[in-house]
Amino acid sequence: MNRFIGFLRKEFYHIFRDKRSMLILFGMPIVQIMLFGYVISTDLKDIKMAVLDHSKDEYSAEIINKITSSGYFSLTDNLKSVKEADAVFKKGDVKLILVFEPDFGAKLIKNTRANIQILTDATDPNMANLEVNYLQGILQNYNVEINSDKKAPFSIQPKTRMYFNSNLESVFMFIPGIMATILMLVSAMMTSISIARxxxxxxxxxxxxxxxxxxxxxxGKVTPYLALSFINALVIIGMGYFIFGVPILGSFTLLMTETILFIFLALSIGIFISTISKNQQVAMMLSMFGLMLPTIILSGFIFPIRNMPLPLQIISDLIPPKWFIVILKNIMLKGVGIEYVWKETLILIAMTMGFIGLSLKKFKIRLE
Amino acid sequence: MIYKNMDASIQVNNLSKSYGNVQALKNINLDIKSGELFGLIGPDGAGKTTLFRLLATLLLPDEGSAKLCEIDNVSEYKKIRNFLGYMPGKFSLYQDLSVIENLRFFATVFNTRIEDNMDMIRDIWVQIEPFKNRLAGQLSGGMKQKLALCCALIHQPKILLLDEPTTGVDSVSRSEFWQMLKGLKERGVTIVVATPYMDEANLCDRVALIQDGEILQVNTPDEIVEQFGKKLYAVKSNDNYQTLLDLREFKSTNSVFLFGQSLHYTDTKNEASIDELKTYLANKGRSSTVVEKIKPSIEDCFMALSTKSKAHE
Known part of the structure; x- marks a missing residue:
């Protein structure tokens, strides 16, 4: 026991005296959450919009007002002719142009039908789609509003509700992803490097x-990182909860148990990497390319797995963080219990066993 | 300790080790007695480090076996690791830990405390104690080696393996270091030291001369010198290098090597004719030639043995 404590003390000296590892350990999670939470946000906010209003009546004015007051769009230009559209898009600030046909209001009253054209800058196709959807939503609402006093004989009015993330906040998506990435980084990369050193x-x-x-x-090598990773997990969940309002609907105990399981898995991967690498450089490269990139790209953290080609989908099944992210989302956002995540949990347990087995087999009691 | 009264000898039988095509050790046989200060003398790449790692249970031999304290070092390596002190050639302590932290760590690894072993390390510890809070990475070369020796001694090993402990250390620290080894020997510790410095050989009880993975000779330093066999002469002139070339062509030259400020020369006859030598060199245009008879050193013996073994091949 004395031996173990002595070893731990030595490890903590190493960690606390190395500025680089301190930065990775404690700077990284905070910076990543801030980055994903604030900067790399896929939510719409103040999208610059231009209007080409051929009719200029009270209806078009009201619609423009509705759109700009939503907070998603801000009006920057009033165009005079559709010829200007090209130039405006090329300048790049304006992402969206709304075109009202001539006599918009009159047609709306007389024919109960008037047209609006939406032009978008689709250099970023996902954003363009998103903008159109938001705009259609606003117009749909307006439609319902002006017809509220009339009884349309037949009409289907879809009322959507976004389950588990009703405001479509992207940070809800990122917190589980960041958790998986950081824990992988801290546990696997740091342990493999420290053993390789x-x-x-x-x-x-x-x-x-x-x-x-x-x-x-x-x-002795792994225990300090187990503790530090656990603290990191708490920090990430805490920041998500208190700063971004990411809920924890399910059991906190279950969440933490799964987290510890994942940390064990990451540590065993780290040990495995260290047994096959001779020096710190190799350990770092292996963790970077073997762990970090797949975790970010193939785990469903940023890119949806179901959109990937089949071979990549199969590979993504082999990536531990994928299962952890599924578990996290289920527990945090859906609030379900173990009965819904037991399968993923078993996969993580099996992977942990596998890597521990491999490492024990590979660990050398001699130099060769 | 359980191992207090055991026979701390080392027996090496027909030990061979290759790395790929390179045969690092060829049929090594050694018999080191308990309590001996044994030197392993040889140039870089002779196989000293490989032999140490084999003895320290860090490598597996291809052939042959080694016994430390009469315990086989392959099948019972765990036992050996309890009473073995090992200091690798490369400085292998934690540079980001202070002197005292390093020592404390190695004490806990062996389940002991610094205070319990102060007796063993006191002589060395007093020299590094003034720096005990300095990080090991910031110590001078000599200090590092003294700390490494302390760490290797903290569990009172019966056998101490030191791989080139004085390489890269200034001459004052070197002689201090050897003084410490003498002190340890008096406590009955078997010490095996590898060194590329021939002058350190005289400080050992016995030495093994090793080259290209082969032991050339094992003997006491005095006997090695006695076995030299031929009379040795130191030759000096105004141009030592030209003299070396000239002597290589001299008809009765047995061997000639450049040794610092002079040339060491042996004749094919046991006794060389100094006059004949001088005349020959004068004819070659060398002036102020001095030839005197000297006592051979270990290094002379090593050179003689290594050329003999090369000629044999």
Whole structure:
């Protein structure tokens, strides 16, 4: 036991004296949450819009007013002719042009039918789609509003409600993704680097010659990161909850248990990487390309898995964070219990066992 | 300790080790007695580090076996790791930990405390104690080695393996270091030291001369010198390098090497004719030639043995 505490003390000295690891440990989660929460937001806010109003009547004015007061769009230009549209888009600020046909109001009253054209800058197709959808939503609302006193004989009015994220906040999506990324980074990359460093600096040689057995060396190496990762997980969930209002609808205990399970998995991957890499550089490269990129790209964190080609979908099944993100979303946003995530949990447990087994087999009690 | 009264000897039998096509050690046989200060002398790449790693249970031999304290170092490596002190050639302590933190860490690794072993390390510890709160990475070369020795001794090992402990250390620290080893020897610790410095060989009880993975000779330093066999002469002139070339062409030259400020020369006859030598060199245009008979050193013996083994191949 004394040995273990001595080893832990040494590890914490290493971590706290190395500015780089301190930065990765504590700077990274906060910066990432801030980045994804505020900067890389896929929510619409103040999209610059121009209007080409051929009719200029009270109806068109009211509609423009409705749109700008929604907060999603802001009016920047009033165009005089459709010829200007090209130039405006090319300048790049304006993403959307709303065109009212001539005699818009009159047609609306007389024919109960008037046309609006929406032009969008589709260089970013996802954003363009999103803008059109939002705009249609606003127009739809207006439609309902002006018809509220009349009884249309037959009409279907779809009323949508977004389940589990009713305001379509993208930060709800990112918190689970960031959790998975950070825990992977801290647990797997940091442990693999710290074990590889002992090899590189030759201190592993001395540790091996000592009576410490492999399990004691590994436990001593891994425990500090288990603790620090857990703290990180709390920080991320806390920031999500208090700053961005990401709810935790399910059981907090279950959430933490799953988190610890995932940390174990990441640590075992880290140990595995360290057993196959000779120095810090190799360990870093392996964790970066073998773990970080797939975690960010293939886990469903940013890009939806169902849109990927089949081979990539199959690969994504092999990526541990994918399952963890599913579990997190289910527990945090849907509030479900273990009965809905047991399958994913079992997959994580199986993966952990697999990597621990591999590492024990690979860990060398000698130098070769 | 359980191992207090055990026979701390080392037996090496027909030990061989290759890395790919390179044979690092060829059929090594050594018999090191308990309590001996044993030197392993040889140039870089001779196989010293490989032999140390094999003895320290860090490598597996291809052939042969080694026993430390009469315990086999392959099948029972765990036992050996309890009473073995090992100091690798490369500085292998934690540079970001202070002196005292390093020492404390290695004490806990061996389940012991610094205070319990102060007796063993006191002589060395007093020298590094003034720097005990300095980070190990910021110590001078000599200090680092003293700290590493302290860490290797903290569990009172019966056998101490030191791989080039004095390489890159200034001469004052070197002699201090050897003084410490003498002190440890008096406590009955078996010490095996590798060194590329021939002058350190005289400080050992016995030495093994090793080259290209082969042991050339194992003997006491005095006997190695006695076995030199031929009379040795130091030759000096105004141009040592030209003299070296000239002597290589001299008809009765057995061997000639450049040794610092002079050339060491042996003749094919046991006794060389100094006059004949001088005349020959004068004819070659060398002036102010001095030839004197000297006592051979370990290095001379090493050179003689290594050329002999090369000629044999």
């Amino acid at each position: 002992e090899k590189e600096l030759g201190t592993m040689e001395v540790l091996l010659v000592s009576p410490l057995n492999p399990l004691q060396i590994i436990l």
